[in-house]
Amino acid sequence: MNPELSPVGSTTADSRPRVGSNVRIASILVIVVVGSLLFVAAQPRLYRAFCEWTGLYDIDRAEQVAVSSLPGRPVTLEFDANSHDGGLLFRPQTNSLAVKTGEIVHVIYRVENTRDSTVIGQAVPSYGPQHAGGYVKKLECFCFKQQTFAPHEVREMDVVFLIDPKLPDDVATLTLSYTFFEVPAGGAKALATSAEVRT
Amino acid sequence: MQATHTAGHAGDHHHDDHAHYPSGWKRWVTTTNHKDIGSMYLWFSFVMFLVGGAMSLIIRAELFSPGLQYVSPEFYNQMLTLHALIMVFGAIMPAFVGFANWMIPMMIGASDMAFARMNNWSFWLLPPAAILLTVSIFVPGGAAGTGWTLYPPLSVQMGIGMDMTIFAVHILGMSSIMGSINIVTTILNLRTPGMTLMKMPLFCWTWLVTGFLLIASMPILAGAVTMLLTDRHFGTTFFNAAGGGDPVLFQHIFWFFGHPEVYIIALPAFGVVSHVIPAFSRKHLFGYTSMVYAIAAIGLISFFVWAHHMYVTGIPLTGQLYFMYATMLIAVPTGVKVFNWVTTMWRGSLTFETPMLFALGFLVLFTIGGLTGLVLAMTAVDIQLQDTYYVVAHFHYVMVAGALFSAYSGLYFWLPKWTGHMYNEGLGKLHFWLSIIFFNIAFFPQHFLGLAGMPRRIPDYSQQFADFNVVSSVGAFGFGLSQLLVLIVVFQAVKGGAKADSRPWDGAHGLEWTVPSPAPYHTFEDPPAFDAAEAHA
Numbered sequence: 001m002n003p004e005l006s007p008v009g010s011t012t013a014d015s016r017p018r019v020g021s022n023v024r025i026a027s028i029l030v031i032v033v034v035g036s037l038l039f040v041a042a043q044p045r046l047y048r049a050f051c052e053w054t055g056l057y058d059i060d061r062a063e064q065v066a067v068s069s070l071p072g073r074p075v076t077l078e079f080d081a082n083s084h085d086g087g088l089l090f091r092p093q094t095n096s097l098a099v100k101t102g103e104i105v106h107v108i109y110r111v112e113n114t115r116d117s118t119v120i121g122q123a124v125p126s127y128g129p130q131h132a133g134g135y136v137k138k139l140e141c142f143c144f145k146q147q148t149f150a151p152h153e154v155r156e157m158d159v160v161f162l163i164d165p166k167l168p169d170d171v172a173t174l175t176l177s178y179t180f181f182e183v184p185a186g187g188a189k190a191l192a193t194s195a196e197v198r199t
Numbered sequence: 200m201q202a203t204h205t206a207g208h209a210g211d212h213h214h215d216d217h218a219h220y221p222s223g224w225k226r227w228v229t230t231t232n233h234k235d236i237g238s239m240y241l242w243f244s245f246v247m248f249l250v251g252g253a254m255s256l257i258i259r260a261e262l263f264s265p266g267l268q269y270v271s272p273e274f275y276n277q278m279l280t281l282h283a284l285i286m287v288f289g290a291i292m293p294a295f296v297g298f299a300n301w302m303i304p305m306m307i308g309a310s311d312m313a314f315a316r317m318n319n320w321s322f323w324l325l326p327p328a329a330i331l332l333t334v335s336i337f338v339p340g341g342a343a344g345t346g347w348t349l350y351p352p353l354s355v356q357m358g359i360g361m362d363m364t365i366f367a368v369h370i371l372g373m374s375s376i377m378g379s380i381n382i383v384t385t386i387l388n389l390r391t392p393g394m395t396l397m398k399m400p401l402f403c404w405t406w407l408v409t410g411f412l413l414i415a416s417m418p419i420l421a422g423a424v425t426m427l428l429t430d431r432h433f434g435t436t437f438f439n440a441a442g443g444g445d446p447v448l449f450q451h452i453f454w455f456f457g458h459p460e461v462y463i464i465a466l467p468a469f470g471v472v473s474h475v476i477p478a479f480s481r482k483h484l485f486g487y488t489s490m491v492y493a494i495a496a497i498g499l500i501s502f503f504v505w506a507h508h509m510y511v512t513g514i515p516l517t518g519q520l521y522f523m524y525a526t527m528l529i530a531v532p533t534g535v536k537v538f539n540w541v542t543t544m545w546r547g548s549l550t551f552e553t554p555m556l557f558a559l560g561f562l563v564l565f566t567i568g569g570l571t572g573l574v575l576a577m578t579a580v581d582i583q584l585q586d587t588y589y590v591v592a593h594f595h596y597v598m599v600a601g602a603l604f605s606a607y608s609g610l611y612f613w614l615p616k617w618t619g620h621m622y623n624e625g626l627g628k629l630h631f632w633l634s635i636i637f638f639n640i641a642f643f644p645q646h647f648l649g650l651a652g653m654p655r656r657i658p659d660y661s662q663q664f665a666d667f668n669v670v671s672s673v674g675a676f677g678f679g680l681s682q683l684l685v686l687i688v689v690f691q692a693v694k695g696g697a698k699a700d701s702r703p704w705d706g707a708h709g710l711e712w713t714v715p716s717p718a719p720y721h722t723f724e725d726p727p728a729f730d731a732a733e734a735h736a
């Protein structure tokens with residue numbers, strides 16, 4: 001037998017302080033490796049379960065979290081929409097809402113591209129009064145990224161937010177206004193498509 | 200004792216010193232000899248050290264003055280990512296695996312590693328991984344530019360270089376796991392009769408715990424990068440919030456591996472120093488038992504402190520407090536070790552040959568690195584210092600002045616045993632003094648830069664940081680160039696020099712010093728007698 005191929009010590013009958021055969025120890029260690037692999041495979045589920053259990057990062061509970069610190073008070077929200085050029089028809093589905101601070105508000109905006117060409121646009125928000133803007137906590141908004149509209153496409157877009165209960169008392173009405181700007185050459189991706197728009 | 204097998208079994212062809220291996224390159228490809236494989240690990244790690252070092256010099260050249268001079272920001276990011284991955288996985292870890300291969304069988308009186316063939320495979324997995332990492336610079340999109348932490352979403356967006364990095368990590372993980380299984384089995388099973396676990400040399404203890412850390416933590420990293428891979432190509436959304444995942448999950452998984460990794464590197468370094476300091480103090484190691492418990496405690500706690508890298512990810516206050524206190528707890532066993540090393544030297548008859556100099560350099564600078572680590576453990580402070588050069592300074596004190604200096608200490612300590620010749624003591628000392636001076640010139644100012652708010656991983660910086668960056672870059676180039684000295688020292692010792700005794704250091708004890716120098720190709724084919732009084736000297 002080639003001594004280099006056999007596990008060392010397996011053929012000699014010496015009195016080393018053995019824990020078991022080499023292969024047995026290695027098998028136990030392989031089980032640890034497999035256990036570690038299973039542990040990491042389970043992480044996405046465990047992580048989600050932990051976050052749900054503790055309420056961390058849980059958007060559904062954001063309302064409770066916000067309300068728990070300060071009581072909500074009524075506030076009137078007004079929605080406004082403008083388009084910087086005539087190509088996009090842009091308006092909110094609701095013009096005004098009576099809500100309480102800390103409540104999750106869901107509003108839909110409707111956009112129609114009236115042109116025969118593709119339009120890339122980005123909505124830019126503004127607030128009235130201006131200093132109230134910091135208290136609008138957006139969870140999801142179509143204004144987060146550029147939007148591409150096919151010719152004559154009609155699309156409904158969401159904005160989900162809540163008004164921070166720390167909103168100063170003198171603000172009774174808050175206006176959320178969006179203006180859609182056409183992006184001439186926004187980013188590398190838009191370059192190619194906007195070239196088509198020009199022709 | 201010294202000539203156990205050479206004299207006792209001279210007539211037995213199985214046990215003789217004449218190696219029966221193929222000649223030329225085939226010997227190195229097919230070898231299952233722990234000494235050959237140990238040497239290959241060490242050479243590989245030194246080559247990788249030079250490659251990773253060259254990358255760090257590109258970084259320091261760019262940072263010599265504000266503005267962009269030599270490289271694009273993208274290439275800069277790739278350099279700092281590869282520098283880190285290559286130094287951690289290609290240089291430091293293989294260096295200590297090399298030490299383990301060479302020394303552990305000789306320390307415990309075994310003839311070879313438990314699984315000699317697998318040992319060969321674990322080494323030969325490394326070059327393909329290193330090639331994948333370095334070649335990825337030249338593919339479209341370049342190498343991974345995410346930093347070694349590979350955080351999504353950036354790592355999900357990068358080009359094919361990222362996939363090559365992921366595969367390299369898989370291969371390196373496999374190599375480490377196989378190597379660890381081998382080392383742990385060898386230590387548990389092949390000790391010479393009479394050498395109980397608590398009489399085992401401390402280097403073996405550090406590797407026993409390191410082996411377990413690797414076996415438990417490398418699969419975690421492999422899993423994390425596999426999830427990255429499926430997020431990139433197979434439509435999963437583990438780390439994509441838009442699909443119900445969470446990029447912060449990656450950080451949790453990564454650091455659950457990443458923190459034990461710190462001790463995977465540090466523990467064997469502790470082990471080497473625990474041999475060198477007693478040898479040059481001519482005393483037994485102080486507090487052997489407490490050393491063993493400290494190693495085990497460090498290994499265990501290292502799995503429960505990961506989120507100290509994540510204080511600014513929005514973890515709740517309770518979490519921040521827990522991770523802060525748990526992290527500070529590690530200072531206790533580490534402090535025990537530093538105390539024991541210092542006490543070992545207390546009233547010893549000290550001499551300051553190169554191995555001892557590097558061990559002392561390790562002791563002083565590692566302690567500084569440990570203390571800045573404690574500063575960073577404090578949540579309130581870390582929120583300010585997160586991702587600044589203070590962190591860069593901290594981990595270079597731990598990784599370079601800690602692990603690398605310890606590796607040099609071990610290299611000079613065991614070089615006579617490996618080559619049979621004494622190295623050039625003058626050059627060795629010069630190497631040490633240049634290293635420690637330039638190291639501090641390079642990295643000490645980075646503490647100030649970090650405190651002043653200079654962010655890491657950015658090729659440009661604001662004017663007020665210019666002076667300290669000049670100093671740091673000068674130090675880095677000085678440090679880099681002085682590392683070439685070690686190459687001269689090793690070549691000289693391999694080629695010739697004063698003959699080394701079987702025990703060239705009069706204060707050194709242990710079975711490895713009972714075999715002739717250079718160590719014969721086969722040692723301890725029969726288990727040697729073990730003198731318990733000589734244990735853990």
Ligand SMILES: [Cu+2]
Pocket residue numbers: 457458461504505507508
């Ligand atoms: Cu850590």
